[in-house]
Amino acid sequence: MGDPSIPTSDPRADYLAHRSELDAAIRSVLEGPTYILGEHVARFEEAFAAFVGSSHGIGVNNGTDAIHLALRALRIGHGDEVITVSHTAVATVAAIRMSGAEPVLADVDPLSYNIDPEAVRPLITGRTKAIIAVHLYGHPADLTRLATLCDAHGLRLIEDCAQAHGAMHGDRRVGSFGDLSTFSFYPTKNLGAIGDAGMVVTKDADLALAIRRLRQYGWDTPQYSLVEGWNSRLDPLQAAILTVKLRHLDRSNERRRELAARYLRELADLPILLPVTLPGVHHVYHLFVVRTRDQGTRDALLAHLNAGGIKAAVHYPTPVHLQPAYRELLRTGPMTVTEELARTVLSLPLQPALTDQEQDLVINAIRAFFRSRP
Numbered sequence: 001m002g003d004p005s006i007p008t009s010d011p012r013a014d015y016l017a018h019r020s021e022l023d024a025a026i027r028s029v030l031e032g033p034t035y036i037l038g039e040h041v042a043r044f045e046e047a048f049a050a051f052v053g054s055s056h057g058i059g060v061n062n063g064t065d066a067i068h069l070a071l072r073a074l075r076i077g078h079g080d081e082v083i084t085v086s087h088t089a090v091a092t093v094a095a096i097r098m099s100g101a102e103p104v105l106a107d108v109d110p111l112s113y114n115i116d117p118e119a120v121r122p123l124i125t126g127r128t129k130a131i132i133a134v135h136l137y138g139h140p141a142d143l144t145r146l147a148t149l150c151d152a153h154g155l156r157l158i159e160d161c162a163q164a165h166g167a168m169h170g171d172r173r174v175g176s177f178g179d180l181s182t183f184s185f186y187p188t189k190n191l192g193a194i195g196d197a198g199m200v201v202t203k204d205a206d207l208a209l210a211i212r213r214l215r216q217y218g219w220d221t222p223q224y225s226l227v228e229g230w231n232s233r234l235d236p237l238q239a240a241i242l243t244v245k246l247r248h249l250d251r252s253n254e255r256r257r258e259l260a261a262r263y264l265r266e267l268a269d270l271p272i273l274l275p276v277t278l279p280g281v282h283h284v285y286h287l288f289v290v291r292t293r294d295q296g297t298r299d300a301l302l303a304h305l306n307a308g309g310i311k312a313a314v315h316y317p318t319p320v321h322l323q324p325a326y327r328e329l330l331r332t333g334p335m336t337v338t339e340e341l342a343r344t345v346l347s348l349p350l351q352p353a354l355t356d357q358e359q360d361l362v363i364n365a366i367r368a369f370f371r372s373r374p
């Protein structure tokens with residue numbers, strides 16, 4: 001068959017769904033007068049921080065910079081260690097390295113696929129300064145146990161919320177728990193821009209001020225660098241687009257949850273592991289990730305779906321600690337679950353614009369695959 005016709009995600013569909021609002025937002029930026037920071041960025045920062053249930057939002061270039069600047073604002077760098085996971089986008093680890101600190105990687109929980117607090121505990125040393133909890137695939141990490149661990153050891157908690165806009169832990173949104181929380185608005189995220197964009201969110205006014213300085217050359221006032229900084233400003237065009245899309249985020253997350261519920265129902269009798277939602281959390285299904293019993297089955301199912309025009313994908317085929325750039329650089333704990341996930345996970349198409357009919361094609365293709373196998 002030809003090119004896949006059912007994509008894993010489809011950010012263009014989101015544009016088409018809200019075209020007139022988005023075109024108007026773009027026009028209002030073009031009309032100016034400010035093309036750097038300014039009212040569009042300020043309005044989105046305020047709206048997004050309120051959405052998260054936090055106090056300050058600072059728009060930056062992308063989600064990787066958001067983590068890097070969060071670490072800098074906490075004065076974490078050379079000689080310090082930061083614990084996170086290997087089962088994540090490489091960006092989480094890259095950002096720690098950008099700060100000069102050493103990433104130390106912990107295994108993940110076999111149900112939520114998020115950082116396992118019990119695996120973190122033995123990795124803590126006198127040099128550990130922070131834990132970065134990635135809310136992977138849209139399922140919140142165990143923030144209660146992580147906060148307890150951080151309190152006990154005097155560590156900072158950073159939430160990497162790049163995949164979990166709108167997810168909730170108890171009655172609070174993720175991003176409202178950490179000392180600092182970071183978001184990516186990469187186009188395929190639950191809240192996605194039309195290019196790179198990111199944000200740091202915090203309830204701490206001093207940390208917010210520090211991030212504001214760091215994202216713009218360390219300026220205290222224009223042309224006066226109080227501290228060393230970078231250029232990582234959120235683009236007003238992206239901010240205006242994100243302000244519009246934020247108004248639709250809860251609805252589009254609900255659609256993701258409806259589609260996930262259908263997959264869970266329709267695939268329940270097949271020999272695959274379906275995603276689990278732990279009690280007390282609100283999952284926003286950035287990705288719908290199933291697991292097969294072994295790598296051969298996963299690779300064959302992936303090939304079968306792709307051949308049928310269904311673009312499934314693997315997040316992530318190679319854990320960060322096994323990638324050539326990082327293999328020699330990282331201290332890790334045991335990686336049993338992480339490495340098993342890399343062999344067996346498969347992300348099925350799931351995005352708000354997926355229709356029930358398209359989803360039925362995916363479901364039928366998966367059922368046909370298992371019918372054809374002993």
Ligand SMILES: Cc1ncc(COP(=O)(O)O)c(C=O)c1O
Nearest residue numbers: 062063064089091092162184186
């Ligand atoms: C978990 C995670 N952290 C960080 C990032 C980095 O975000 P960005 O691509 O905006 O730099 C991403 C997305 O790519 C991500 O999925």
